[in-house]
Amino acid sequence: MKILNKEMLLDAGGVRIGMMTIRSPEIASKARPGQFIVLMASEKGERVPLTVVERDLSKGTIKLIFQEAGLTTKILGAMKAGDSLYSLVGPLGHPTEIKKYGKVIIVGGGVGIAEIYPVAKAMKEAGNHVTTILGARSKDLLILENELKSVSSEFYVATDDGSYGRKGFTTDILEELLGKGRYDLVYSVGPIPMMKRSSMVTKKFNAKTIVSLNAIMVDATGMCGCCRVTVGGKTYFSCVDGPEFDASLVDWEELMKRNKIYDDKEKHICKLNIPKI
């Protein structure tokens, strides 16, 4: 659980996204695209799920990317190479179903770009035509652009302020592409509003769409039900039944509300001057 490398991918406009490489030969040997780990930064820390962005079998390492939001991610942001996480467990959740679909669109927004990277890469390796659409508020908030470019057959960027790529949302490009041609799968990860809009767009074109949900978790092994989501009118645990679901069936309003359950507590603890290890 030792951190071998840690760097900030970006630190601009109040957004801080960090990346760490952690030694864990067992998780590295098992993790598949779409799966996640749960970590505790310190003994008193929370259990927090993060997607396995990359693994290196020969070195026995995994790579995690996180955006500083709550206390735990801020603590992670302050950690350095040589530090150790208190705990790390995984891989968890179902892996993405990687196979040859044909033409696949992969949409990533914000730190969700980190989560689509392993999927885009695997989809490309499986022989798919991969079209990637990345979205960020502005150019300096875009991560992993080169990495994703290298695994994409076609590549687009949308920024809210038009500072790079197309001005607008990822969904504008998505809608255009779907209007022009047939695609076999859309895979979308980002902020809930983006995933929800993706789903609304792809529904119009009847394009199968998978999203990876970021529900709050505790044990992440199916024991607590904190991460329950409603999909197609039924309750699922995103940790063991997901984290991927058919976008067209997800109850987005419920997920959005449930993800705010601890907003007050989070604000409170972030105001306290808790030493970052």
Place this chain on the structure above:
Amino acid sequence: MKKEPINVREALASIRKGNFEEVVMGYSEGQALEEAARCIQCKNPACIAGCPVGIDIKKFISEITKKDYAAAFATIREKNNFPSICGRVCPAEYQCRKACVFTKKGSAFASGEAINIHFLERFIGDYGMNNSVDMPEASDNTLSKYKVAIVGSGPAGLCCAGELARYGIKVTIFEALQKPGGVLRYGIPPFRMPRDVLDFEIDYLKKLGVDFVGNFIIGRTKTLDELLVEGYSAVFLGLGAGIPSFLGIPGENLCNIYSANEFLTRINLMSAYKFPEYHTPVNIGKKTLVIGGGNTAMDAARAALRLQNMTMKASDTTIIYRRTEVEMPARRLEIEHAKEEGIKFKFLMQPVEFLGDENGFVKKMRCLECSLGEPDSSGRRRPVPIEGSEFDIECDIAVIAVGLKANQILISVTPELKTDKYGDLIVNKETMETSIKGVYAGGDIVGGEGTVIEAMGMAKRAAKGILGHLKTKSS
């Protein structure tokens, strides 16, 4: 003349309701001696048969009366590795104490006059703990060349590990969470089982040479096959009943509706009652409802009430149960303690819907009144909802404690493991071997939800099965 039972010392309800310190403080030596002296040492003691692991109760009580506490400790440890745990959590009133000759015939649970066997067991367990009484190792060390893997560090896994380690077998316990103990750690609150007691019992296993590997999920981090290939001669699965059941009613996914597992895991495992020193939050309501009538419901309600008292100096926590108090499966002691602490009970009510505000937080629970009908398969009278009796109860936290199902993480990726219709593992009842040779199981993953001591009973049988398996291997 029959002597009155000796009451155990307890923390005052007015004080303990505002903290997570242990409620039952146990017998003093004098009290233990007085209580032990009440035992009439029956010629044919029924209490021993009432114990799922068959502790020689008569003998250890007699040893207490002679003040030979080390001998009493050895007598208990012979059958039960964890007297300090079981003395605290065993539902003795349904087991040994119910079988006690002082219990009135035909009574649903032990009479008050029954010998307080559990408090005596705890006294001896704590004596052993405080005086570092060691257990002799088994003399047969021919099996010490073997490695056995145990999956899950709850009561069943711990017990099986202890049994095997005594034979010098190299035991490794794999645990998914960051700390060992399973339900003893995440489910049972510190006010019922102080963490130092749990840590002591686990340290005892470490002294026996048992290895604990935390943060390791068999079925994810490694497969069962890989364990067998790596040279483990047998595997014991103590996976537990970890999946919470919900009510399946509208509105159940509103914010601040918790499964008891989530609520208690946040508090017990993650120490949310010490937020923000510990970083995991739990929400504390002005009006908390806990739905269910078992020990988990009592634990959740008493934890919720403590959080309320700690933050607001007032509490409003209510247990909602479909049947009446007699049918509640919880330990009588927990029900009494809950009442003393100010938990309210509402019986014969069945939740039918949760209603929330515009932000998705729960505000009300809609219920139907029930009457009691004919007994069901459990022998308890079935609650029958009364049509048109709908009414609402206000709440801002609701905790659902209506049972648990078998943990499926390993089973779902190991199709060779045969399960029954409940998802529980099918085993050979004698050896506890599963459908895979060399793989054994016990605890809630086999029997469905049971008690700590029942899980240990199964684990002991499995340990015997494993010893037999290893002996055939070595011969």
